[in-house]
Amino acid sequence: MSTNYSGCTRSGHVEAAVISRKYFVAGRVQGVFYRATAARHARELMIRGYARNLPDGRVEVLAFGPEAALDELVKRLWIGSSASKVTSVEVADVMLAHAEIPTDFITG
Numbered sequence: 119m120s121t122n123y124s125g126c127t128r129s130g131h132v133e134a135a136v137i138s139r140k141y142f143v144a145g146r147v148q149g150v151f152y153r154a155t156a157a158r159h160a161r162e163l164m165i166r167g168y169a170r171n172l173p174d175g176r177v178e179v180l181a182f183g184p185e186a187a188l189d190e191l192v193k194r195l196w197i198g199s200s201a202s203k204v205t206s207v208e209v210a211d212v213m214l215a216h217a218e219i220p221t222d223f224i225t226g
Contacts, residue, residue, distance in 0.1 A: 134184035138214045141179040142172075143195055145205035152177055153225040155199040156191075160223040163187040170226045180212070182219055 143152070153169040156179055160167060165183035172178050179195060181188050198204045 134186065136183055137185050137188065138167075138180065138182040138212050138219075139188055140210045140212050141181065141192060141195055142208040142210075143177045143179065143198075143204055143206070144175070144208075145198075146201075146203040147177045147198060148175060150201035151199040152202045155202070156195060157223050157225050159191060159194040163191055165191055166220040166223055168220060168224045168226060180220070182214065 143156075148171050153171070156169040156177070160169075160179075160181060163183065165181045165187050167180040167182050169177055169179045179191075181191055183191075192207060192209065195207050196204050
């Protein structure tokens with residue numbers, strides 16, 4: 119089924135509006151399978167984006183999807199992997215041009 123940017127399908131069904139957010143996750147989040155865990159959760163929630171390590175030891179997560187899915191993702195980001203210890207999650211709304219919208223969820 120094809121969906122345009124506004125969330126309406128060609129068949130006329132209305133889907134949840136999509137938004138994008140960046141999360142900056144701090145704590146013991148590098149080298150503990152945190153990004154892989156975030157990617158698994160994002161894919162389960164049908165969220166597109168990425169998770170990548172930052173030089174300062176945090177993980178940056180870009181998430182694009184329905185608001186309810188992003189609300190669930192942030193709960194899971196706080197939990198992380200079994201070896202991680204999350205101490206903070208900063209959230210920022212971001213605007214993406216249509217061409218910048220990821221097609222999947224990747225780690226890097």
